[in-house]
Amino acid sequence: MHTYTEEKIEAYQNENKNRARLLIRCPDQPGIVATVSQFLYEHGANIVTSDQYTLDPEGGQFFMRIEFDCPGLRDKKADLEKDFTPIAEKFNMHYDVRYVHELKNVAIFASKEPHCLLELLWEWESGDLMANIAVVVSNHEVVRDMVESRGIPFHYIPANRDIRSQAEAQQKEILEQYDVDLVILARYMQILTPDFVEEYKNQIINIHHSFLPAFIGANPYERAFNRGVKMIGATSHYVTNDLDEGPIIEQDIGRVDHRDDVAAMKKIGQAIERSVLARAVKWHLEDRIIVHGNKTIVF
């Protein structure tokens, strides 16, 4: 017997069994769109949505995301990929083909504050976050129940500044075991080592509880309160080795006023963190994001 979530996921995979996404990045030059759309047409694919962007029109970079339906996709994958190779070479493309029915394996890292973890679990349960939540890792036991009660494996791995490398060794083992494609830091509050970050480049999404670049680092709500701001925010970004400096995916803000003390700001802020992180994660899962330098293109 299937759970509500499993049924939603199966229905999604079935609906999208012929759907794929093509992400392209290359130097701009005439004829790219014509060539790619001709290629798809000849392979019996129908373009569902198409987005493109040229950074600096003259001699710049070209970015494209095409979502297409191709009847009998499963059997055509090998041919599609093989036949696209000469096109990619001609235009000097970096590209990816993603098949929508192949869900990404996701690991969520959490700490003591559960609101961001819970938001992701709720979205997943209701069939609004199409991924395989493979595992949750935390340096606190407090969230174990809410994870395991949903049938998701939970691993308690103590972590702090002093035992960072041991912790990361265990974490990496788990990520490999579950073949994880995406790590979500759901208010994990621990800094990762450069090695770890490098190994999962553009595959780790963090939520920072401020409107970056304001209030980088610790205690942003306290500092927002002390500064007397009239709005607080949250920022979701890919993790790099510069603290809170990675490519921003999404930001949002909420109003506060003089009546809001630090506790009230945290409450208001948590709702913003939840929705900002959930949006960023969904866009990643839908292959909408291309990272370019320290910025994101979100189609």
Next chain:
Amino acid sequence: MHTYTEEKIEAYQNENKNRARLLIRCPDQPGIVATVSQFLYEHGANIVTSDQYTLDPEGGQFFMRIEFDCPGLRDKKADLEKDFTPIAEKFNMHYDVRYVHELKNVAIFASKEPHCLLELLWEWESGDLMANIAVVVSNHEVVRDMVESRGIPFHYIPANRDIRSQAEAQQKEILEQYDVDLVILARYMQILTPDFVEEYKNQIINIHHSFLPAFIGANPYERAFNRGVKMIGATSHYVTNDLDEGPIIEQDIGRVDHRDDVAAMKKIGQAIERSVLARAVKWHLEDRIIVHGNKTIVF
């Protein structure tokens, strides 16, 4: 010597002298994007932005808007249009080519309340509304000064229920005289006859001071107040012969609470009306809107 506005417009026209927009509507079938993009490539055009939408993927309607740069556009226009004809015929297209440097001629119809008219004049003065505001027509003298002081012709044409046909005869003459492409009803408050509406089909934009379809017709703020709503809105739409039932282009809302009486609601509402109308007009001027039945596709 040029005014600030004239300078802005000239700069815009110069920057866009090689830019055009292609709007397409046809039955969906494979190969449209490939064919059109190949056509543009062969004519030396570079796609700047491209949007498409398919209504009902199987056997439905296909809509597309492409903005492209084509060096030497002025000299190539005739060839481009001629060479596109067989493509349009093959795919059974309705299509339009619009040249960005050719500004549309706009007539604004106003009544006593000047806020919507003023918003359009301000946007135009600051170089944010790229059109030729050819003429302002009103059934009241009150706005004459604010129009003429900006060097725009003003025509006072009395209008009310009893003299509708005479008024419209005069108005049509003026629209022809100024070769008007777009009529904006900036809170004009008079109903137009079916003949008039038919002659300017999808070329008359109205602003209604409610969140349609709530409060169709007269006195929407009074009725919103009496109903005790917590938000009021405004709706911009193309005019058809069903009152306030034409294709909606844009809507927005603002919060009100129990402290707001009808006068306060009007004040809050006016700000919404201004921005909703200005957005709708800009999208029309940028050829972003395709009307399909009683709906709009806004790219």
Next chain:
Amino acid sequence: MHTYTEEKIEAYQNENKNRARLLIRCPDQPGIVATVSQFLYEHGANIVTSDQYTLDPEGGQFFMRIEFDCPGLRDKKADLEKDFTPIAEKFNMHYDVRYVHELKNVAIFASKEPHCLLELLWEWESGDLMANIAVVVSNHEVVRDMVESRGIPFHYIPANRDIRSQAEAQQKEILEQYDVDLVILARYMQILTPDFVEEYKNQIINIHHSFLPAFIGANPYERAFNRGVKMIGATSHYVTNDLDEGPIIEQDIGRVDHRDDVAAMKKIGQAIERSVLARAVKWHLEDRIIVHGNKTIVF
């Protein structure tokens, strides 16, 4: 051992053991604020927040909400209420005193679509909705698990047009059994009889899935889609015997565009319904709402 939710609730009750709210409604006349604030001062109470509103300054209605702290409140309740009686009589007041630590007993009526029920349960679990969720009633079994797994009693009571009175008889019995103060229709989809509504006047909160008064009645998303609106909304209101015509507590909207079909609108709308209903319920629980005729004053 206590659950997370129980701990949050206990902490809240303890923090607010000396806090009360005074809600007043009376004909406007000079001296009300002076008299009431003098009364509170003499009884050792400290005003924490105070809001007032006069409908029609000359000869109109006066509304006030005062939140105050009074050390030793439990022992002073009787005196406070007794001593306030002559003041209430002098000014011809309708008034209520509410003690913050006395949580309201809430019943939630649900049907097949669980999103609004789930939102309330999540808010309650995380300690953000301070009430005693006494019971959930549904005419479908589908939500039983999500209710009972949280330790909340669930009652399945079949209900439809033909068995309305039997169903309501059972429902009333349950409401009495749990001493319910507030009934929340979380997308319950059944119409209540005038008797039922009368018995719980201003104590039944509904969520309607449109921006009222647009799309009163059935299938609002289908109708919104057919009209081609650019925004959809949700409205929370007290239930009266005029369908979707009761006093509005809160409304909100979300943007849609031509790409959104009815299913997409429902998805977008569900998020709006959830947050609008949750806000309305919280305001009711915080005694912020005074109903006046067919409108609400929300302090």
Next chain:
Amino acid sequence: MHTYTEEKIEAYQNENKNRARLLIRCPDQPGIVATVSQFLYEHGANIVTSDQYTLDPEGGQFFMRIEFDCPGLRDKKADLEKDFTPIAEKFNMHYDVRYVHELKNVAIFASKEPHCLLELLWEWESGDLMANIAVVVSNHEVVRDMVESRGIPFHYIPANRDIRSQAEAQQKEILEQYDVDLVILARYMQILTPDFVEEYKNQIINIHHSFLPAFIGANPYERAFNRGVKMIGATSHYVTNDLDEGPIIEQDIGRVDHRDDVAAMKKIGQAIERSVLARAVKWHLEDRIIVHGNKTIVF
């Protein structure tokens, strides 16, 4: 004959001839509200709106703003102020009484970019900004016409880093000549000396084109673009001698995406700057703001 603006202002002054505002700040203690409301009652005043706030309930600061109507206010002013003195002394109050019909004299300092100046002039012209715009000062001639054409005196005073003290000497003379109560820096772009700032403490409002404390100082849009933020903002604050560090009055933001280059961000940002500054100025004119340390309480 009166202009539209003059008529609006006269109507406002006439409607509010009996209306005043009382702003209070004092150490918190029991009985303040009771005493003040009793005082107003005894002097025949009717409270229209009342807001209060206590910073740190135990032993903290109490802030209050009361707007009241008092028939025959002009003749009672002296008595009201005299009779309030002992109350102010008893509670150790800082307080102000402001008479609504006495408009504040405002000076606007502008530079080359006119959008913020224009917004204030438009609001004023339409009767939405109730002040006496006494004078506009600029270090550029470019805005002279738009000021003088509205009948407002314009003074061109060259200003830059090297001639700061001479420029300020001339500016101060003008501020005295026009008896200015409020200086608005409408994108003035020059730093003021500590002397100047001290002389007009909490009377100089600036607009900074970023969401402070992000991007303090020069070129915020360039820096926002380089950081790849997904939202840009604007902040209005009172000027202190710490650059962009004064008490924040209002902030707002707008969305940007990867398609927006620096020029597009400036355009989007200008609309935000305009509305943020206009709101901050109106709140100041309506005596809604109390400065406390480096923060504002906005009632």
